[in-house]
Amino acid sequence: MTWSHSTFADLIAQDYDQLEVFCANPKCRGITVLKLDRIAKYWRKDETVAAIAARLRCAVCNQRPDPRMVKPSRSANAPGAGRHM
Secondary structure, X not given: OOOOOOEHHHHHHXXXXXXXXXXXXXXXXXXXXXXXXXXXXXXXXXXXHHHHHHOOOOOOOOXXXXXXXXXXXXXXXXXXXXXXX
């Protein structure tokens, strides 16, 4: 599934708490994890993941990521992230 058309508000509504940004450079392949609560002040709630990715850079090689290589995830200590019995 591609997340590039999902909005920032959609991610929060679905209980995602971070974005994983995968570098598009085949020699680097760095992964940057952005916490949504920390970056919320920089983006509007109606902005798409593709628009957010267009302004990001890899923390390792400084190359822009491909918007299709940005995906939301839940951290291990997020509410509701454990196993449910």
